[in-house]
Amino acid sequence: MHEVANTPRGRGVLACIQCGRCTNSCPVSRVEKEHNPRKLMEMIILGLRSEVIGEQLPWYCLSCFTCLDRCPQGGDVGEVMFALRNLTVREGKIPEGILAQAQSLFDNGRVVTASRMASIQREKYGLGKEPTVDVEAVQKILVKTQFDKLINKGKRSL
């Protein structure tokens, strides 16, 4: 629990009183049995590290922050999810879709690049080229934060 609490955005886990309002408000928990914010917080509090970190669990979250908005104690569940995902990523578990976005960001400075149709439309209808990106600057930053290492670790685990 303290590992998560001391990770950026993870502090909220210390406030959790297990009231369950987060799960009862979560749009995903209604359609996906595996996703249960309250249970996730419970597992963190109980120290069930191997079950929480490095698994699928934090990746069902939409980060819609309904839980955070409803939590009466400042448990900031939606934020704790980010901390969990950050920790999970360090162990190399990243879903494919997210990895693709991360790779695109590193290569192009954007998580999604213009489709062919969009490029044509932009030019044809006077919108001009896509706003320029300074890919070099992006890569410099991401190398310094070791983001590229995280991507590579994720790719190896797939």
Next chain:
Amino acid sequence: MQKAVAVIGGGVAGIQASLDLANRGFKVYLVEKNPSIGGRMAQLDKTFPTMDCSICILAPKMIECSHHPSVQLLTYSEVKEVKGSVGNFKVKVLRKPRYVDERKCTGCGICSENCPIEAPNEFDENIGVRKAIYMPFPQAVPRVAVIDKENCVECGLCDKVCPAGAVNREQQPEEVEFDVGAIVVATGYDLFDSSVIPQYGYGRFKNVISAMELERLLCASGPTGGHLIRPSEGKIPRHIAFLQCIGSRDRREWINHPYCSSICCKYAVKDAVLIKEHETDSKVSIFYIDMRAFGRGFQEFVNRAKSEFGIEFVRSNPGEISEDSKTNNLAISFEDPITRTVQSISFDLVVLCPALIPSKGMPELAKTLGIELDNYGFVRMEDSVRKPLDTTVLGIFCCGYCVGPKTGDIPDSITQGSATAARVAEVLASEEAS
């Protein structure tokens, strides 16, 4: 030094303080903003955990107040100005006009029977109606009618039928001034307006009601004669849910009641049992965060609620309620704490247990008295350990829920009323001696 005390608030705490002080030889001015004393306890059906009829045990005290030679009831009145200091306060009270002469009215009720106008009944939490000329409630003290001028159409029927000729439309607000040695604040609480949290549908969904509205529905002297019915179409609900902590224990800045209101778990269980007693084959579920049933008899009561009455206790706090617009039934989505799966269940009636907040009008009253309020708007005690019954102004004291949720249930309020009376007597005696 004046051997007189002003008590502001005619609920059970204020009534107790008044009686104790009067029996000690003080002259007591009991000021109450509503047309009758009684406060919240008069609105309840039964008290927990003994399940006594609430008004039955309160009414004798109310009558004692009205008959006591040393107690002067100033109902339908508000404190407008206070000057002076301990031992010698000059209090100005504004008596709102009832348009009925208190000295002539016998409380027979013929006026109400004949009045053609109906208006929402505040005592019944606006469920059901009362007339434009009305008796606040059957056991009202003083038993004097009052005219609601806003809704009255001045038809003059009540003037004609009143056998005592007590209707007086010329009545003016009256300013009453008196001197007292001390003042007691006993203004009680209000219910948090749950519509502030729109996800629960309070105020929009007909069958989502507050706990006080439920009390009035269950009460034999209430708008339905004690028959529990659904507000939407009057059918008997078979599947009822209680939602605890609506606004309580909530640290979100825009709600700002991080405290536990301390009596809701207790009254919810009481109400659940009452419902099961009224309708034995109904199913009642209480959704809670923690079941706070402290003190003598309460945990036993909770255990009985489970084993004898089959009330379901679900440790899960719902975040929202949906309404089926065709049936007016409510759906609550929650995680079953035992199976750990999220499910949605339909209920006929949902009762919200809202946070208990300071009485409306507290900021103005505090300013008039010069006392401090705490950051939730409750009366601030001078010192919670050494002087828990004193406000921040010497000579002004406090008791009951107006001091905040640390006070618990009715016996606590009565105890505090008596304690404050003793404290008043002590302080005034030492003032006299010095």
Next chain:
Amino acid sequence: MKYAFFAGCLIPAREPQYENSVKKIAPRLGIELVEMEGTNCCAPFSIQSLDYTSWLALAARNLCKAEEMGLNIVTLCNDCYESLLMTNTILKENKETKDRVNQILADVGLEFKGKTDVKIFSDVLYEDVGLEKVKDSVKRPFTGLRVAVQPGCHLSKPKRLHFEQWRGITALDELVEATGAKSVPYERKEACCGGPLRGVNDEVALHVAKQKLDSIKSAGVSCIVTVCPFCFIELDMGQIEIKRHMNEEYGLPVLSFAELLRVAMGMDLEDWELKAHRIPITGILGMTEAK
């Protein structure tokens, strides 16, 4: 009113029609949008999930660019808004974090000074331009058009963005009504569309979109107005996918507020823009009258 225009990734790349509408309505409201050169992705939820410092550094780089221009930043996308606003707030309030991020930014010749503010386009319309001026710009108001406004998660969670009430929702509803349309209340307006999981967990995303569409359907509306480009894709394209996989149809056209206002101002959407909407919108666009 001059702003540094942060278009984000998704809109320029996949929804150029949204950008087109914004650029057409801005001049009529006195808004000058200055293109930002050499920006980068704001670091939305997917990137934030990977690394905290990377997020802050990437977002801060954009903020620095706006600071250099001496302008406030305006975004179109909710996710960009949230990412940039949160970063701006965190770095302004937390010196230690700011210093750490500035150390990284120094490598690319930038320094975050906290001199810019982040706004989303709908708030610029509501707060800076003002409702009156928006109403005046409407030359061809809608009539009889019932709209379900989808503010999107990041505009409807007050606590997250440090404001007290659902300001975002009220502003959008009033803006929609300024065009003559009626913003119809519906349950769970603040609920997510499912968009963030698109491409990550499509099944969950679609089920969540269905929940949203179900609650909108019960309100009896003719169309959905969005702000966020994710919401647009999920609710528009999502309806096609829901029909295919779950056999349920809604027939609810989806369009961005910028497009709605553009039509109300008297301009017509071009063919290529109409085609970008999977559920045809021509029907509702005709529900206007000359002023």
